[in-house]
Amino acid sequence: MRDKVLEVKNLTMHYTTRKGPVYAVDDVSFYVGRGESVGLVGESGCGKTSIAISLLKLLPDNAEILSGQILLDGVDLVPLSEDEMRRFRWRRISMVFQAAMNALNPVYTVEEQIIEAMQQHMPHLSDEEMHARVDQLFELVGLDPAFKNQYPHQYSGGMRQRAVIAMALSCEPDLIIADEPTTALDVIVQDQLLKRIREIQEQLNMAMIYISHDIAVIAEVSDRVGVMYAGHLVEMASTEAIFHHPVHPYTMGLMSAFPSIVGPKRELTTLPGEPPDLLNPPPGCRFHPRCHYATSICREKTPEFVEYEEDHYVACWHPGGEG
DSSP states (O other), X not given: OOOEEEEEEEEEEEEEETTEEEEEEEEEEEEEETTOEEEEEOSTTSSHHHHHHHHHTOOOTTEEEEEEEEEETTEEOTTOOHHHHHTTBTTTEEEEOSOHHHXXXXXXOHHHHHHHHHHHHOTTXXXXXXXXXXXXXXXXXXXXXXXXXXXXXXXXXXXXXXXXXXXXXXXXXXEEEEESTTTTOOHHHXXXXXXXXXHHHHHHTOEEEEXXXXXXXXXXXXXXXXXXXXXXEEEEEEHHHHHHSXXXXXXXXXXXXXXXXXXXXXXXXXXXXXXXXXXXXXXXXXXXXXXXXXXXXXXXXXXXXXXXXXXXXXXXXXXXXXX
């Protein structure tokens, strides 16, 4: 097993709303090894992005981490103050946000924004070294350095996304979180960008967390995959195991609904029903109202997230449909 860059233990976070608390991240545990890429996949509203903003502690005013640990290289981020967290963001952990245009300031050039991050976290670099590093970062993500003094609105969607990746890389973090990094890009640019991200990760031996509802994206870039459902992490294993040997009924349903361009034709199946309302989630396993294998224990008691096989974890009373 690789050295753990990140270890999340029993993380619980909720949003306070007028109707009551919403537990978007509920008792979630996982780790990310050095140089490893971990994908988080699931339906919209399952808690993927809530995990990301919790790791960075970029929570909105109505959100709060209630319990658990976020260990980054052994340091628990949960109790740190905002001033202390600023020393970790960008330098130790950074993020590629979903909406690249919104992540960039429209009144500053792209180079100015990248240099601003370096000035805060790498003050030992001279101005010349910072400008040279911007050139290197542009080349690394596949952008011509000649465009570095342009403004975000002068970039195409793919160029903006590459610029955001360059910014995330600027301070050489140990871990990068990529939240839907290819949203709104056409499939050709998406493929190019994913390959570039993978190459950069291998070249720099960085740890990465990919967040997406697109199973194809997760399959292409991840070493291990975690499947989220209604605020819970229900299964985590190697990408091969998740795609070829899933054991949680929800994961099995996702794989059955996913079309393939190789192999014989098969009829796709759909999951019945809808995800639960997290203001009033069902008792026991939150997936039981949609599960073919549900029994009385599924409706009464929440399953623990345990190791089913070596490095294959699942939260289910009947993994693989077992009785």
